[in-house]
Amino acid sequence: MQTAMMFSPHADDAAAFCGATLAKFAAEGWRVVLVRVTDDARDSVGLSIEETIRRNTEELHAAAQALGIGEIVELGFPTDTLADVPETALRERFVYLLRKYQPHTVFTFDPFAPYEGNLDHIRVAQAVEEAFWVACFDLHHPEHFQEGLAPFSVCERWYFSREMSSPNHVEDITDFFSQRVAALAAHRTMMQNTINQFRLQLRTWGRRSLALDEAMTGDLTQLVTGFLYAQTSAVAEAHNLGEGRLGEAFRVVRFGDMDEFFEQVSEPLPDAPEPVVHQDRK
Ligand SMILES: [Zn+2]
Incomplete structure (x- = not known):
């Protein structure tokens, strides 16, 4: 079984950005591990810090279950302050996890x-990008090796973002869309805070939205479905996935400009596990 590891600055990032693809990986036999970097202690409206942590953690477990994520690793950094954490401290935690879980x-x-x-998103992204190569160095964090770990390299990095300026892969997630809706709707506390931010902005604009007002107290499924459908159908249309299809876009990196070279000069390991790949992916 191959492992996919999602580095999630906040509890809701998987559901909000790439959840259907994670659900697809899980459904095809991958072990999917989610690393939650912060404690999300302030992402709520009208709750105490303790209650915010409790609810966001509980809701993450429900969302993870909806997506087929088998394991959650909690790093517990204070939320919305990762810019104050040394990048190398964050990177060390990520290197440790890469060596321990050995994700493909x-x-x-x-x-x-x-x-x-x-900035939490930016810091996690930068630390993962560095942890990718630092994890290979046997002189970086040799203390990990006393636990039986070894230098290790991830094969592929699947990067997503709010504005995909140069995606090179779009995953067809049509069959997994409802799982992503369920996961995002499960993050009730964080979604209410997001909705409240829009309400405050609308108020300053001199407007209000009854749909948002209702979502603050009622079921979020309809609102989340509309939002995610608009996003994923636009991605599918832009990349010609076909009528009625839904997609999630990524910048997938393996060896960069050396991909072709390594295709030519490498051959399968005799003891390599049977790769788990989708039909639409090489
Ligand atoms: Zn986030």
């Missing part, structure tokens, strides 16, 4: 994406 594929925000306004 990692998912996170694109470290080079434009228009990202959340």
Whole structure:
């Protein structure tokens, strides 16, 4: 069984950005591990910090279950302050997890994406990008090796972002869309805070939205379905997935400009596990 590891700055990032693809991996036999980097202690409306942590954690477990994510690793950094954590401290935790779980594929925000306004997202993306190569060095964090770990390299990085400026892969997630809706709707506390931000902005604009007002107290499924459908159908249409299809876009990186070279000069390992790949992926 191959492992995919999602580095999620916040509890809701998987459901909000790439959840259907994670659900697809899980359905096709991958072990999917989610690393939640922060504690999401302030992402709520009208709740105490303790209650916010409790609810966001509980809702993450429900969302993970909806997506088929088998394991959650909690790093517990204070939320919305990762910019104050040394990048190398974050990177060390990620290197440790890569060496421990040995994922074939990692998912996170694109470290080079434009228009990202959340520094937690940027710091996690940058630390994952560095952890990718640092994990290979036997002189970086040799203390890990005392636990029986070894230098390790991830094969593929699947980067997503708010604005995909240069996606090179679109995953057809039509059959997994409802799982992503269920996962995002499960993040009730964080979604209410997101909705409340829009309400505050609308108020300053001199407007209100009854649909948003209702979503603050009622079921989120309808609102989430509309939002995610618009996003994933636009991705599918832009990449010609076909009538009625839905997609999630990524910048997938393996060896970069050396992909072709390694195709030519490498051959399968005799003891390599049978790769789990989708029909539409090489
Ligand atoms: Zn986030």
